[in-house]
Amino acid sequence: NLSELIDRFVADFKAQGPPKPNTDEGGAVLPSCADLFVYYKKCMVQCSQLSTGEPMIALTTIFQKYLREYAWKILSGNLPKTSSSSGGLTISSLLKEKEGSEVARFTLEELCLICSILSTAEYCLATTQQLEEKLKEKVDVSLTERINLTGEMDTFSTVISSSIQLLVQDLDAACDPALIAMSKMPWQNVEHVGDQSPYVTSVILHIKQNVPIIRDNLASTRKYFTQFCIKFANSFIPKFITHLFKCKPISMVGAEQLLLDTHSLKMVLLDLPSIGSQVVRKAPASYTKIVVKGMTRAEMILKVVMAPHEPLVVFVDNYIKLLTDCNTETFQKILDMKGLKRSEQSSMLELLRQRLPAPPSGTESSSTLSLMAPTPEQESSRIRKLEKLIKKRL
Template identity: 65%
Template sequence: MPLQAVMEVVKHFENYNSIPQVRHLSEQVHQIHLELAHQITGDFQEAFTGPNAKQFSPNRQLAEACLVVSILDPKVKRDLLKWFVGLQLAEYHHLFQESQDAAWLDKVDRRYAWLKRHLLEFEDKFGPMFPPDWDMSQRITIEFCNLTRQELAKLMAKRKSEIDVKLLLFAIQRTCTFENLLARRFTGATLDDVDPNPGRNAQASASVNPFDAPDADGDSTNPFREELEEERGDAGPAADGPLISPFNGIISKCFEPHLYIYIDSLDRNLSDLIERFVVDARQRPEGGGAVLASCADLFVFYKKCMVQCIQLSTGQPMLGLTATFQKYLREYAVRLLQGGLPKIAGSSGSLGASVSNITRDLSTSGIMQNFQSFLKEGEVTRYTGEEQSRVCSILTTAEYCLETTQQLEEKLKEKVDANLRDKISLSQEQDMFHNVISNCIQLLVQDLEAACEPALLAMNKISWQNIDTVGDQSGYVTAVTSHLKQTVPSIRDNLASSRKYFTQFCVKFANSFIPKFINHIYKCKPISTVGAEQLLLDTHMLKTVLLDLPTIGSQVARKAPSSFTKIVVKGMTKAEMILKVVMAPTEPARAFVDQYAKLLPESDAQEFQKVLDMKGLRRSEQAHLLDLLRSERPGMGAGHDTAVRSPEHESSHIKKLEKLIKKRL
């Protein structure tokens, strides 16, 4: 084109504008440009708004004029396009102005239908007249989107009291579907030419699949590890990958300030869901160690809510959604899990009465008969098999909630706008599920301890000083073993999917039961040497049973965890050492004290006195040994002087102090 060639020559001589002839020619060319721009603009206005506009049909003259405009100052093209696009949307302005019934949200799809029809008519009639690189249909569409977003925002601000969640979601769904249609139709190349800040949500334009990175284990039972394409339907991206589109949010951004209506609706729905869960749990309590069905239902609902909210906005509404999730995670933890735990109805009163009724002077020959009757009378209220199973189910459910809540937090942080990421945390809710797990384990431990308690009390009622021969293990050991064999395999089976928490149960039971057993050993007083030998045999047998606790009653041979084995070995070895000290002669005294310090190096003077009580020594006899321990083993006696002094020793000390005061007076 000659004009193009002329412009290139003028540009080439820009550095020579100081020469009058060159400057004059340049000014002439500039003037020609202005005249061409004025003439072409006038021709367009005459053709499209003049008296004969209705009869106008595209012609070659205007088509060539467009080519000229492409060469002129870019401002000429921008002004012409702005005017022409506005002209194309004049009818839209009129049909959907604020006062028109069609302008409201319930008819929002009519807006999009209008644009589709108009673009078809425009492209059919005027499309060939404009250069392809002008992207006229796309420019009209983008201006339509910006105008629609602004008009809907103003309209909703004035009539927000009329918006309910159903209407809001209808409008958003139709709008998002339209935006996805535009994404498939246009590239968005002219978007910034029309509006450098159209209000689209850049974060939302990325992948909206919150589960596009499933864990390596591929656990399909966790709803936050599943694919979402089935959730998205026609509004979603093509199957070959997530759709990245600049049109995402170009209109629907206007709905974001009103998404609190959607969040409030979710709150009400979740409240109803939790209430239904509570009623179902009361009517049909679940057990068997399996995860409660209500838990899966809750997180599936969470998943759907999150996917939907991500499609609506990844900004501030996501924080509102997170707060709602937090609220009902806490509700579930408190009402369904903690509130669903069966209570242990202890019978300490009847147990104490049974103990008091046992004769204090059991003969050796009558130990087993009296022991059996005591166990029967001293039975405590325990969990039924169904209740025990329910505790295990609540534990596994809390574990599932804990893991899934961690996944939920990761996905929320991944999908929310980067500047809001630090405001999302579900750590407190995770702590609540941790606490439920700990409570479940503690209840199982307490229940098993309650079963063993009558046997330990019976052990204290045996006349250990009257035993003159060492036989097989005592009846209380058999009773404890029986309870362990009845209870632990059932818990192990119910926690088959939570091996680490079964191990924790074994560890906590050992940590609780062994110190209690040692305290009951101290109560076996006085005790003869033969009685101590029998008790030592019982302790060793019980130690063997406890070491086998994780696999007791199992057909599968599996080595107990080392952490558990260390606890049992350390605790029960201490019990054995206590009995060996009891069996040792107190003369010579120094050798006895050395033996105590050697066998129980971590012990103290207070426990030493308990050993002396078991041997049946009087307080006056104990005083010398205690002083010897404190003098030769200051580390063992330090910090326990007040606790270990006998009443006789304290009385003597007070009398000496009284005599000293009298002398001074």
């Protein structure tokens, strides 16, 4: 019976272990789900030959019960648990460029298992939808309304979301020590702009370690790989900006170095979907838009930090032009980054409140334009010099 079949699947999974990485098994749909639906089909055909009335409704209820059991016992129950440790990387080791010593929180096997469970949940979701359609075809027309497997489809959708979230959390957590190291660096003491900082190298290393594994193991389900990329960008970029605000006080040269670092991270994030791949595909537009918007905001914050705060009116107007989401809270954080005392900030904040434009009633095309392409007047010669340096390095 079905209860024994589910128990056998659980026992088989324990005996055989998770799918093997670097083989055809890696990230593949678990074979047990195909066995389950083949068994369901036989039951449905036999039952419909005997009756297309109430017994079919009873069979549907049994199907629902064991679809949920499969989702819980075979899929959710086998997702690896996240570790509470934050990895063995210390800030000092990062600053001494020893970032290569840290390992990702999930092993290669665990990453492959999460991808396998995700692929299996996607297969179950699609096949459950087909099962519902077949049951409605077989049952008496008067009973079709009582066939509804939406709850079971939602359960498989939840497994997919949980799997993506685990993959995002793992990469996110691997990057955390690098962002903490960035916020602890003495930016006011930076004397010259060099290559990208060690914390950037560390973030890039983790992306290069994790993303190709996830992409290869989700090759059969590109849309969920895209979802992973989008969710990671939506998690990492705001966190990066939060840590950027903690870099205080910053010297002019320190801000230039941070701008170079931010640009390097932006380029890597734009390349993230195809990083380490032989086949370079254009990143999905939905993903690129998130990265460009978020990382351009980080660049604009640094450009405001680099601008001289006198004359005051010019500085405030420059802030309003460069940041489309300009508000007093962000402005105060920028003033803190510049190392200005609170007594100096009060008059600047008051001027900002006076000069903030009224909320636009129509489109924000002009604001977007100023965000994407600041005019030369908004840039100091030092910023222009730095941008030439960035282009040269690229």
